Amino acid sequence: MMRTRPLKVALLGCGVVGSEVARIMATHADDLTARIGAPVELAGIAVRRPGRARAGVPAELITTDATALVKRGDIDVVIEVIGGIEPARSLITTAFEHGASVVSANKALLAEDGAALHAAAEERGADLYYEAAVAGAIPLVRPLRESLAGDTVNRVLGIVNGTTNFILDKMDSSGAGYSEALDEATALGYAEADPTADVEGFDAAAKAAILAGIAFHTRVRLDDVHREGLTEVTASDIASAKRMGCTVKLLAICERAGDGRSVTARVHPAMIPLTHPLASVREAYNAVFVEAEAAGQLMFYGPGAGGPPTASAVLGDLVAACRNKLAGTTGPGESAYTRLPVSPMGEVVTRYHISLDVADKPGVLAQVAQVFAEHGVSIDTVRQQGKDGEASLVVVTHRAPDAALSATVETLRQLDTVRGVASIMRVEGE
Amino acid sequence: MMRTRPLKVALLGCGVVGSEVARIMATHADDLTARIGAPVELAGIAVRRPGRARAGVPAELITTDATALVKRGDIDVVIEVIGGIEPARSLITTAFEHGASVVSANKALLAEDGAALHAAAEERGADLYYEAAVAGAIPLVRPLRESLAGDTVNRVLGIVNGTTNFILDKMDSSGAGYSEALDEATALGYAEADPTADVEGFDAAAKAAILAGIAFHTRVRLDDVHREGLTEVTASDIASAKRMGCTVKLLAICERAGDGRSVTARVHPAMIPLTHPLASVREAYNAVFVEAEAAGQLMFYGPGAGGPPTASAVLGDLVAACRNKLAGTTGPGESAYTRLPVSPMGEVVTRYHISLDVADKPGVLAQVAQVFAEHGVSIDTVRQQGKDGEASLVVVTHRAPDAALSATVETLRQLDTVRGVASIMRVEGE
Known part of the structure; x- marks a missing residue:
């Protein structure tokens, strides 16, 4: 049964992930051969910079001409770990045109243009796998696409960005402010020199788009995902969360709307109870909850x-793509048959935790409560704190549409007795 | 592209799982059609008892002749949710002979005879899927077989039996003894009338055999798994665990031995630190840690x-088997190329927590310590407690081969000054 002509793999990109992929392919060649059924x-x-030293990577394989590599015609699988939109997109498309399957770790590209890439793969009878694009080594894409293919997923809720979780974990454990925690993350290599993609939530939003699309069998693009980063989260927000028995996490939340006819996808900081399993996800770890009708909570x-973790996911996909090549078949392609529209953030039903600085005089609470009532937002708890002539009001609402909650806050801002809105944060995971 | 002739499914067994499978196939027919690519x-x-009422299950499909059903010749996929060795084994074999693929939830059969069943499937070009056999709805078999196919798994450690976890959780939270907690589990439907398979660890051992085989690409049978149930666990063991900052869980542990040339698989109660994520797995939930070279800890x-959770796993496999049927291919079969032998329990390296009832006189501790030293077992901590003329010694060891630890205990039992060995429990997860 064992074929002797080896399957040929082109690797696009040889940074942290690519060099690890090359290393494992060399050190575990026999295992891969046995598991694939062919060498x-x-x-x-x-690579872009051929001169850079890459330990354990065969120098004779290095080229700067990625296009020529994917056009060779004898490549079975192209592994794309360059990241970004171009030239990754053109290279992947060219790879399909030349008969290769593709394994990609590119969350930004998949979130932006996944449908077109899936269509290009299908047209050429090729595979497009991207387990590494979401939550590194954690198997999520395959379980959602395949293990839960007979179930109905209603919700995906998770921590999908390690950098921001590291920052929030530091803020929570040490009481540090955002910039101090970011500095520590940068010094330890958890944050990049330009942390924008992480701290503004772009990275998590791309993953949310990918997860929502797969989970709900529809198309969700990056632009469909409501996105708030964590740069506005203060030490005081974290302290408020603690007083409520909560911690703050940057969450990606994809939900089927109540009537099942639309979906929502969003990324924002939120308070979650300390008893929720996601609350104990520390440092740069990721964790994702999936709620399905039959399976329950996973x-x-x-x-x-x-x-190494990202390389593990890439290599799992490589084995699958190679097996399919040998069998002359492909794995499951895009499943977007439900065509469920993505509802705007205003329709998401959630809870708010709002801190207001208010005048310390009688009647303020009644006035504030009236504003909530006018917007149809029911209040769960109110806590008043006096501090030197000023007072603060902390209001936690019951569940209401986000639009009603944000309109409430807008109206509150206009009250004379409200000196400022110190913080607004959603409360999730209950 | 959509085929109109439906794929035909035979369901063997219509109990809790089977009736749920039938129900979901009926209520979610359109989704399954879209995801499979054919109705x-x-x-x-x-079924064995055709007269029993089964809500939502079409009566005209019910038969008592399972053999005739799998021999019909037009069946594409057989779902086996009968459990037990026979007649399940013969029916599955007959199904393969008649061209069907098989989805099974049968842990006992897979652990006993997985290799032969895989061979029968391969010979006929059929699929054998069994995600539901291990940890219900939790995707484990597919992630291990496929997502981690490019990685090297070194350890699988988990809670894979809900009944025993429910019992231990009750003992831990209420201080109840084993029988009291078992009674509660029975009353609430978490334990069967005859709880032997669960409480003696047979169920968990079957799952450990399946997981070890897949994780290490070798063959592990039920008989290869060292098995201890939880019937000997006392309220006092749980209290001892608490004093150590631990809790007691029935764990399935599959490990690659240090030199990589053998594997071990075992099921036994063990103390794990409260800080370990498995410690917070409550009630009848399952959780499994997988440690892989590149992926790290998942x-x-x-x-x-x-x-419903088991049906979710069955239906995910059904979709995969049907997709493969349509594509004229099969998913990954058995991977047992490493042929790693299974080492006996004596070679497992672990730690012991031992409670001894000893004479309350000088020199006893020295004598006990000498026994440990003679067996090459290093002591981590000793705690002495006096109670009314008697004393108890609690010894926690460093890591040592299980054979040395158990020989130590045998020698201790023979000391005049040791009145009894109150409990022995392994300590894991550190």
């Missing part, structure tokens, strides 16, 4: 980034 | 049993 060999590695936990 | 229909349901958590 697999690296036929070329495209959780997947593990390292969400880093060279 | 799928129940062609027959084999955890999978969810409901490990019950009709």
Whole structure:
């Protein structure tokens, strides 16, 4: 049964992930051969800077001409770990045109253009796998696409960005402010020099788009995902969360709307109870809850980034793509048959935790409560604190549409007795 | 592309799981059609007691002749949710002979005879899927077989039996003894009338055999798994665990031995630190840690049993088997190429927590310590407690081969000054 002609693999990108993929392919060649049913060999590695030292990576395979590599015609599988939209998109499309299947770790590209890439793969009878694009080594794409293919997923709720979880964990454990925690994350290599993609939530939003699309069998793009980063989260927010028995996490939340006819996808900081399993996800770990009709609540936990974990996910997909090549078949393609529309954030039903600085005089609470009532928002708890002539009011609402909650806050801002809105945070996971 | 002739499914067994499978196939027919690429229909349901009322299950499909059903020749996929060795084994074999793929939830059969069943499937070009056999709805078999196919798994450690976790959780939270907690589990439907398979660890051992085989790409049978149930666990053991900052869980542990040339698989009660994520797995939930070279530590958590969760796993496999049928291919078969032998329990390296009732006189501790030293077992901590002329010694060891630890205990039992060995429990998860 064992085929002797090796399957040929082109590797696009040889940074932290790519070099680890090359290393494992070399050190575990026999295992990969046994698991695939044929030998697999690296036929070329495209990089931008060929001079850079890459320990354990065969120098003779290095090329700067990625396009020529994917056009060779004898490549069975292209692994794309460059990231970003271009040239990754053109290279993947060219790979399909030349008969290769593709394994990608590119969350931004998948979230932006997944439908077109899936269509290109299907047209050429090729596979497009991307387990590494969401939550690193944690199997999520395959379980959602395949293990839960007979179930109905209603909710995906998770921590899918390690950098921001590290920052929030530091803020929670040490009482540090955002910039101090970010500095520590940068010093330890958890945050990049330009942390925008992480701290503004772009990375998590791309993952939310991918997860929502797969979970609900529809198309969700990055632009469909409501996105708030964590740069506005203060030490005082974290302290408020603690007083409520909560902690603050940057969550990606994908939900089927109540009537089942639309979905929502969002990324924002939120308070979750300390008793929720996601509350104990520390440092740069990721964890994702999946709620399905029959399966109930499942959780997947593990390292969400880093060279070896991401390489593990890439190599799992490589084995699958190679097996399919040998069998002359492909794995499951895009499943977007439900065509469920994505509802705007205003229709999401959630709870708010609002801190107001108010004048310390009688009647303020009544006035504030009236504003909530006018917007149809029911109040769960109110806590008043006096501090030197001023007072603060902390209001936690019951569940209401986000639009009603945010209109309430807008009206509160206009009250003379409200000196300022110190913080607004959603409360999830209850 | 959509095929109109439906794929035909035979369902063997219509108890808690089977009736849920039938129900979901009926209520979610359109979703299954879209996800598979062709309609799928129940062609027959084999049961032992046809007279029993089964809400929502089409009466005209019920038959008592399971053999005739799998021999019909037009069945694409057989779902086996009967459990037990026979007649399940013969029916599955007959199903393969007649061209069907099989989805099974049968842990006992897979652990006893998985290799032969895989061989029968391969010979006929059929699929054998069994996600539901391990930890209910939690995707574990597919992630291990496919997502981690490019990685090297070194350890699988988990809670894979909900009944025993419910019992231990009750003992831990209420201080109840084993029988009292078992009674509660029975009353609430978490334990069967004859709880032997669960409380003696047979169920968990079957799952450990399946997981070890998949994780290490070798063959592990039920007989290879060292098995201790929880019937000997006392309220006092749980209290001792608490004093150590631990709790007691019935764990399934599959490990690659230090030199990588053998594996071990075992099921026994063990103390684990409260800080370990498995410690917070409550009630009848399951959770499994997987440690892989590149991926690092992953955890999978969810409901490990019950009709709907098990049906979710069955239906995910059904979709995969049907897709493969349409594509004229099969999924990954058995991977047992490493042929790693299974080492006996004596070679497992672990730690012991031992409670001794000893004479309350000088020199006893020295004498006991000498026994440990003679067996090459290093002591981590000793705690002495006096009670009315008697004394108890609690010894926690460092890591040592299980054979040395158990020989130590045998020698201790023979000391005049040792009145009894009150409890022995392994300590894991550190």
